[in-house]
Amino acid sequence: GQQLNQSPQSMFIQEGEDVSMNCTSSSIFNTWLWYKQDPGEGPVLLIALYKAGELTSNGRLTAQFGTTRKDSFLNISASIPSDVGIYFCAGLQGAAGNKLTFGGGTRVLVKP
Amino acid sequence: NAGVTQTPKFQVLKTGQSMTLQCAQDMNHNSMYWYRQDPGMGLRLIYYSASEGTTDKGEVPNGYNVSRLNKREFSLRLESAAPSQTSVYFCASSVMGQFREAQYFGPGTRLLVL
Numbered sequence: 336g337q338q339l340n341q342s343p344q345s346m347f348i349q350e351g352e353d354v355s356m357n358c359t360s361s362s363i364f365n366t367w368l369w370y371k372q373d374p375g376e377g378p379v380l381l382i383a384l385y386k387a388g389e390l391t392s393n394g395r396l397t398a399q400f401g402t403t404r405k406d407s408f409l410n411i412s413a414s415i416p417s418d419v420g421i422y423f424c425a426g427l428q429g430a431a432g433n434k435l436t437f438g439g440g441t442r443v444l445v446k447p
Numbered sequence: 448n449a450g451v452t453q454t455p456k457f458q459v460l461k462t463g464q465s466m467t468l469q470c471a472q473d474m475n476h477n478s479m480y481w482y483r484q485d486p487g488m489g490l491r492l493i494y495y496s497a498s499e500g501t502t503d504k505g506e507v508p509n510g511y512n513v514s515r516l517n518k519r520e521f522s523l524r525l526e527s528a529a530p531s532q533t534s535v536y537f538c539a540s541s542v543m544g545q546f547r548e549a550q551y552f553g554p555g556t557r558l559l560v561l
């Protein structure tokens with residue numbers, strides 16, 4: 336099936352740093368979604384992108400829908416401790432009821 | 448609005464036992480989904496229901512059945528549980544419109560099969 340390659344797999348952050356992660360695929364997607372999952376919880380939607388080239392912000396989060404429609408990027412500015420968690424990208428190819436394909440996740444941890 | 452709710456939160460089964468995981472959403476969403484999440488594997492789709500009255504297989508449907516009871520409820524059944532089905536199960540729902548097809552997740556059911 337389709338694969339979404341998410342990188343990095345994990346990263347350490349220090350409070351105040353900017354953080355970047357990305358998601359790439361060999362297939363074209365019409366919608367890109369970014370989720371955050373805290374331990375013991377379900378994924379929570381952060382940002383949805385529907386158009387190639389689209390740049391969307393949600394507070395300190397900014398995500399972009401790549402112009403080739405095969406990639407997406409998520410940036411977190413001025414990170415804070417509660418940014419720790421797992422971030423997942425997900426792509427959708429078709430219309431209603433079609434299946435999301437998820438990346439493997441980027442685990443964000445705090446530098447000791 | 449409670450969003451997407453799932454019961455039970457935790458369950459331990461013996462191999463061969465059956466059980467049904469329940470999911471309900473109060474957002475008037477058309478589509479509902481069941482995923483399993485395993486370490487290092489991300490989220491994998493088991494079954495989905497594009498609308499009331501329809502269900503379709505996802506990536507990993509073997510060993511599971513689903514029922515879309517009505518627009519609100521979508522249940523997942525394990526007829527004969529196996530240790531390989533030990534996982535965290537998430538239900539999700541989605542809507543057409545402003546956030547078309549963005550899926551909203553429940554809190555999960557943690558299942559251990561011994």
